[in-house]
Amino acid sequence: MTRQTTVSLDSTDHAILRLLQSEARLGVTEIGRRVNLSQPAVSARIKRLEQSGVITGYQAVVDPTKLGLNLHAVIRVRTTHAHLTAALEHFAQIPEITTAYRLTGEDCFFLDVFAASSERLEQIVDAVARFGPVTTSLVLRTYDTKPVSPAHATPTAV
Incomplete structure (x- = not known):
């Protein structure tokens, strides 16, 4: 098992990371300012x-909608340990699967999928289902994502 080490960052490093995550095209001079x-x-x-x-x-x-990928879906896949590698290799061959997460719990994978049509989504679901039961949900709306925050940040109200 590989051990991840945490990098020590100060408040200026965190400020730079926030700027790069929200406005990655900022020039170094502007970031410095x-x-x-x-x-x-x-x-x-x-x-x-x-x-x-x-x-x-x-x-x-x-x-994705500007590229004609008008359906956004998430697919949860339940499989066996013996199929994990083959499933990941198969997911990598499907361009509409933009992200694959390996999960704990009942489902093994959570797939983020952008498809041009319901017919194409059906093909993807059928292709993925060869590894085990799937649950597919359409994404109705995506809300703004937030940048990764420093681990020692002051917690905010929930």
């Missing part, structure tokens, strides 16, 4: 965050 650091200091911090694995990449957020 917002966190009261010079451009070289911000560059060094970002490089350290990348090298330590805190920042794992950068990506564009795409609206």
